[in-house]
Amino acid sequence: MDLFGSFALLLAFVCALYTVAGGIAAILTRKPLLIKSARHAGIAVCVLIFLAVGSLVYLFFTDNFSVAYVVAHSNRDLPAFYKISALWAGQEGSLLFWSALLSVYVFSVLLAYRGKHPELMPYVGVILAGVQLFFLTLNNFVANPFRVLGAVGPGGVLQVFTRADGNGLTPLLQYPEMVIHPPNLYSGYTGFTIPFAFALGALLARYPGEKWIHLTRNWTMIAWCFQTAGILMGAHWAYAVLGWGGYWAWDPVENASLMPWLTGTAFLHSVMMQEKRGMMKVWNVWLVFCTFLLCILGTLLTRSGLVSSVHAFAQSSIGSWFVGFLAVVFLVCLAAFLKNRDYLRSENQLDSMISRESSFLFNNLILLVACIAVLSGTLFPVFSEWVEGSKISVGPPFFNKVNVPVGLLLLFLTGVGPLLAWRRTSLDSLKRNFGWPALAGLAAGALGYAVGFREFFSLVCLMLSVFVTLTIAEEFYRGARVIRGRTNSNWASAVIQLSLRNTRRYGGYVVHLGIVMVFIGLAGAAFNQDKQAEMSIGATMDIGRYHLVLQTMDSQPERNYTSERMIFEVMRGGRPLMMLYPERRFFPSNEQSGTMVAIYSTLREDLYVVYAGRSPETNQPVVHVFLNPLVKWIWLGGLVVVLGTFLALTPSRQPALVLQPAAQEAPAQGAAQPVAAPISTYERKN
């Protein structure tokens, strides 16, 4: 099966090579047969990569310990569930997994647009195949996951060795979320290849303005949704497994996932300017280029050992390949832009400083500044070492100081932007839309201050969260009121009807609501408490409203590890509340230990209990207890963001009849007559 996998990968490489060469020839000669042949080769590449992944999974499930990658990341006792996650546990497998996920997208695109857009698709096909070709080069010649254990024996014959058992999977990855988090994150990274390919293809083909955006809107949202879910799942995994009481440490690998998310978010917003007003074409193209380049840069950071990180794979020479690829992609983008930039000129002007358009500009600016802050902070230790010769750290305090104000500005714009009208917003409209949400925000701030909420940024976050939530609620209320008036339905039904009639708009609001919830959760970090103590059986500890009693400890062997756990009874207000079981696991296969944190999570706070090991002096168990307010809001907010994205991806239903002027422009004579226009017209105007 290892030979089968190797062969499939090699064949995929050859097919990708043909797709690129054939595709270029097809573009130059415009021969339909050549175009079709290149497309078929592109589909074959995807199928072959799926076969290679399938064979690697098979090798894991059959415990084939003649393959070096299987030996390094699996063992016989590893549960089947984790044999799947072993696929991306190391450099070679994760690069193959990357190729596979990219192939899912490429396959879907090639099938979805089969026979459509004959001018654009050959370009898109070549670009996608070019990206696949790069990763297949790595899969085949730099980090091949099918390499067998062996040595060249007498007569130049390769003798294959088979180990009795493997080294096992690292304990940190033996957690259910690790089976879901990497596929999500990788799907985000790879998904941005699609808008990139369409943007570059449209530019090369001189395919006018908005079309590529219409075609890639859903692809971009899917990639963004995966990236968001991946980032939040990673944060939850760090919170639940690493046992340091937090969820985000500004580690370079975490930062690498955040940067394309920031530019991708900027793109999802600014793209509306191009769709509705024909503006920001150059900006959008470069935002997509930058998002893709940042995805590749993130991969470089993770895999090259350029920056130190606990998440990073072993230092290897693979970084130079990524640097080369980054350089080539950038140069191609730059050349295409310089050659065809005339097609990207703006078609409209701005009518007013206070308008949706200007709010998008500021939103993009803030997102880009956040991205630059994260990028510069992540790479600065490297630059500093080059220039100064000594290593410095750019740790969480730096990122928090720089990014918290930026994040709050963004939260403010989240509330303001959607309620500004396109082209021009009148003062009356500003007062009507923002008057009472702003007052309520200020009142919430005053109330928060009065009850002892004194941390500045948290207080501002509270005020802004109230403000933004109310602006969103106001939008739903207004729309639902109109529907209720017409259909006599109840509020819930009216809100659902409203959302389904313009899924994109109201899905966007739901996403914003989710982001507000995430911010509320983040604001709680200012009030974290923690205590650490050695505890004997029967000892107690108080933190916040909770009283913990160490009832006993036990140890039990499991199939793949031995567990030692503390058994706590948790009481609140003198009454027993629940039992918590923080534990440590020892994995004999690789002689590593791992923690399993016990968390009692409520909307108000998380009681987070870590068994931190035994004291070297007294051999007593040490417990580290955290009281982290509002953390659950982050995970719920993430869920709301994902649901909002699903809503936005759903096609809008039953256009509503709204009385409004049908014409976009003012009529030459007389006032516009109110006519029944579908809500899609309304949407275009708003």
Place this chain on the structure above:
Amino acid sequence: MNAKTKLTVAVCALVLVAGGLLLSSRSTQAQQNDRAKQIGKRLMCMCGCNQVLTACNHVGCQMSAAMLKELNERVARGDSDDLILQSFVQEYGTAVIAEPPTKGFNGIAWFLPSIALAFGLGIVIVVILRWARPSAVRPAAPGVSAEQLKQARARADRETEE
């Protein structure tokens, strides 16, 4: 005041003084712990975990345990914050400080986001002013005739609306 009353008063006074001393020592201890925590947040754990010293909870991390012990000792000794940070730099190098210095070349790290913001803000304002200028009406794509653009647009419409 008889002897019994005197004894009772003396015992009460002793208990109060002892309690006060105990409370004060506990509060000093708490203050020391808080101070150690605050300083610990300005230091990185040097085990390679990329976390601040007080946040490192890696299983079996020898480095953070030793560093925290050293920090607590220095705080208990009454060393100033600067002195403690300097001693850690001498022992572990400049990378032990969690933030880049604000002076010299490394100060650029602090200014970069602000420069980006100022630069970006300038660009946004220029763009808005250019867009808002009435004379900014121009052909959509100089170098491309209106007819060419119309044809290209019609072609794209045809293809995407099939």
